[in-house]
Amino acid sequence: MTTRPYVIDQMISAKAIAARIEELTDEIKRLFPADERLVVVGLLRGSFVFIADLVRELRDREVEVDFIEASSYGNAMESSREVRILKDLRGEVEGRNVLVVEDIVDTGHTLNHVIHILRARNPKQLRTIALLDKPTRREVDFKADWTGFEIPDEFVVGYGIDYAQCNRNLPFIGKVRFTE
Ligand SMILES: O=P(O)(O)OC[C@H]1O[C@H](OP(=O)(O)OP(=O)(O)O)[C@H](O)[C@@H]1O
Numbered sequence: 001m002t003t004r005p006y007v008i009d010q011m012i013s014a015k016a017i018a019a020r021i022e023e024l025t026d027e028i029k030r031l032f033p034a035d036e037r038l039v040v041v042g043l044l045r046g047s048f049v050f051i052a053d054l055v056r057e058l059r060d061r062e063v064e065v066d067f068i069e070a071s072s073y074g075n076a077m078e079s080s081r082e083v084r085i086l087k088d089l090r091g092e093v094e095g096r097n098v099l100v101v102e103d104i105v106d107t108g109h110t111l112n113h114v115i116h117i118l119r120a121r122n123p124k125q126l127r128t129i130a131l132l133d134k135p136t137r138r139e140v141d142f143k144a145d146w147t148g149f150e151i152p153d154e155f156v157v158g159y160g161i162d163y164a165q166c167n168r169n170l171p172f173i174g175k176v177r178f179t180e
């Protein structure tokens with residue numbers, strides 16, 4: 001896969017992300033009963049860093065971690081608008097408290113599609129959290145219950161998020177700036 005030359009400008013520091021996750025977990029804990037197990041579902045692949053930090057902030061709760069894999073971008077910068085489920089959950093969600101963890105809501109197609117599928121399985125409570133939200137790009141009426149940061153219409157990478165499958169390992173969120 002060849003990409004145009006680009007540089008990455010930092011947009012949100014690792015420190016700011018960590019501080020925001022602390023705030024978000026306080027809110028999550030207020031909503032889900034302390035004496036009931038929480039199923040935390042990460043949307044692969046982009047959420048793998050966020051979910052790792054989030055569940056460790058929930059260390060005083062009984063948490064089960066599961067993953068579902070959806071893809072609509074492939075290697076492109078534009079959504080195909082066709083969300084494909086590449087890997088389903090291992091566990092059941094019926095009658096359980098479920099928190100779906102997403103890295104970014106852009107057009108909204110991915111999370112909207114996944115929530116539709118999970119809601120049909122009759123969870124007790126189904127909530128969503130997204131680290132980033134680009135509200136100006138929305139094509140479907142969807143809003144996560146919790147959002148880390150609202151961002152402008154920039155193509156971002158890092159902290160799990162890729163451009164052409166690279167840069168997921170950056171500890172911060174940066175925006176891609178093409179140099180040619
Ligand atoms: O709101 P949307 O426009 O649907 O975009 C958001 C989705 O796009 C990216 O996933 P991608 O399909 O690139 O897969 P990945 O998570 O494996 O990188 C990102 O991780 C979100 O899941």
Ligand code: HPA
Binds near residue numbers: 073106154155157161
């Ligand atoms: O800004 C983005 N960066 C990477 N992947 C994405 N998928 C939706 N929006 C983005």
